[in-house]
Amino acid sequence: MSAIDKTFGSRRRDIIAVAGTLPLLAAAGALHAQQKFPLLKIVCTFAPGGTTDLLSRKVALNMPAGYAGSVIVENKAGAAGQVGVSYVRTLPTDGSVILQTAMTMFTLSQHVQKDPLPYDPVADFIPLTAGCCMDYAYAVGPMVPASVRTVPEYLAWVRRDAKHATVATAGVVSLIVGAVLGKAAGIDLVNVSYKGGALAVQDTIAGNVPALVTTLGDVLPHLGEGRLRLIAVTSDKRSPFVPNVATFAEQGVADMVHRVYFSFFAHAKMPAEVIAAHSAALRASLKQQDVVDSLGRATMEVVATDLKETSELFSRDRAKWAALIAKVGYKPT
Numbered sequence: 001m002s003a004i005d006k007t008f009g010s011r012r013r014d015i016i017a018v019a020g021t022l023p024l025l026a027a028a029g030a031l032h033a034q035q036k037f038p039l040l041k042i043v044c045t046f047a048p049g050g051t052t053d054l055l056s057r058k059v060a061l062n063m064p065a066g067y068a069g070s071v072i073v074e075n076k077a078g079a080a081g082q083v084g085v086s087y088v089r090t091l092p093t094d095g096s097v098i099l100q101t102a103m104t105m106f107t108l109s110q111h112v113q114k115d116p117l118p119y120d121p122v123a124d125f126i127p128l129t130a131g132c133c134m135d136y137a138y139a140v141g142p143m144v145p146a147s148v149r150t151v152p153e154y155l156a157w158v159r160r161d162a163k164h165a166t167v168a169t170a171g172v173v174s175l176i177v178g179a180v181l182g183k184a185a186g187i188d189l190v191n192v193s194y195k196g197g198a199l200a201v202q203d204t205i206a207g208n209v210p211a212l213v214t215t216l217g218d219v220l221p222h223l224g225e226g227r228l229r230l231i232a233v234t235s236d237k238r239s240p241f242v243p244n245v246a247t248f249a250e251q252g253v254a255d256m257v258h259r260v261y262f263s264f265f266a267h268a269k270m271p272a273e274v275i276a277a278h279s280a281a282l283r284a285s286l287k288q289q290d291v292v293d294s295l296g297r298a299t300m301e302v303v304a305t306d307l308k309e310t311s312e313l314f315s316r317d318r319a320k321w322a323a324l325i326a327k328v329g330y331k332p333t
Contacts (some may be wrong), residue, residue, distance in 0.1 A: 045084030
């Protein structure tokens with residue numbers, strides 16, 4: 001274990017200990033009594049209008065009454081989320097700013113790019129709660145014969161012609177999903193990276209690439225004849241949104257249970273009692289029925305983990321991605 005990991009672990013235990021002394025809503029009330037924020041800002045590392053932006057805005061609207069004077073969302077997109085993370089790293093650490101981004105920004109990104117990250121993925125931020133999660137989908141477009149409906153059928157089609165071995169990806173998780181599938185099948189799948197899932201979907205429907213990997217929410221509105229066909233999802237069990245679509249595991253492909261956790265983070269230098277209170281307030285907001293229903297319609301499942309659960313999930317996610325990257329032999333270019 002590195003010195004940074006030890007320091008992070010010690011700091012994390014201190015914060016969890018503080019949180020253990022504060023009941024869920026009492027934590028939010030205690031902070032309000034001690035240090036009211038005239039303005040609490042949630043910085044979302046994704047562009048306005050997307051599913052993760054919806055998460056930030058719904059949570060902001062449903063924060064406990066009186067927790068802050070007002071809660072606003074600021075979008076700082078770019079460089080696959082790194083612009084927003086780097087931005088929050090420079091802002092005040094008094095508790096007036098919360099970061100909302102994918103957990104993979106801290107557990108996976110360091111493995112898939114050549115240059116060092118502009119932030120320390122372990123030491124710079126503390127995870128407050130895994131707000132919600134979403135599955136990934138593997139879909140094919142009009143380039144692929146209509147008879148191809150499953151992963152084995154798709155792989156057989158790819159093997160017949162190297163020109164078929166192109167897959168559109170959007171983000172680091174979809175990139176790794178493609179790499180793992182290629183490794184398992186003994187096929188060199190060629191990754192074509194897009195700035196967002198919507199662009200990958202458009203190019204696949206247009207017939208410029210045969211297949212894509214992106215979040216389930218990006219794919220669902222485009223399923224149908226002459227458009228996209230969903231051949232697998234990355235969940236551990238069938239998704240309630242597409243119950244007729246088999247998982248990768250059901251189709252004989254291992255190491256393909258991948259979910260993205262859209263989470264909330266605090267600057268590591270934020271006071272422990274403020275971190276505990278923010279975690280409690282965020283969880284209270286996430287559990288509001290309006291939030292659960294709105295996110296559900298966007299194929300996101302509310303998780304709302306507490307500090308201890310989030311810390312454990314963060315550690316598992318880091319270990320999982322490190323092991324998987326080593327197993328598939330992925331090398332950033």
